[in-house]
Amino acid sequence: MEGVLNLVDLARSEQDSKPRNLDDMLNLLAPKEDKRKNSQYLLRSYIEDNRKTKWCPAPGCEYAVEYAVGSEGYDVSCLCSFNFCWNRKLTVQ
Numbered sequence: 001m002e003g004v005l006n007l008v009d010l011a012r013s014e015q016d017s018k019p020r021n022l023d024d025m026l027n028l029l030a031p032k033e034d035k036r037k038n039s040q041y042l043l044r045s046y047i048e049d050n051r052k053t054k055w056c057p058a059p060g061c062e063y064a065v066e067y068a069v070g071s072e073g074y075d076v077s078c079l080c081s082f083n084f085c086w087n088r089k090l091t092v093q
Contacts, residue, residue, distance in 0.1 A: 058082035 026038055047053045047064045056063045056078040063079050067086050074086040 054086070056080060056082055057084055 023038075026035055030038070047055060052069065053064050053066045055061075056065055058078060058080055061078060061080045061082060065076050065078050067074075067076060075083060076086050077083045
């Protein structure tokens, strides 16, 4: 049928016929706002599913902090200058 896109054909790479990943599909087909939302979702999912990363608990902060395994303590500092205890999310004085 002419003029009808087959998603399987669209998802295949022209170079080697391997299926592309979902990001490739979204970049090709989705509106800009949907791409932005997907990117935010992937970042949130990664931070929340990773035991070595947490969102900074400071009000209004959008940074995530990665805990360096092998550190001497659990006091961490965010790029926003907020200090907190990794295990309790309490402010460090």
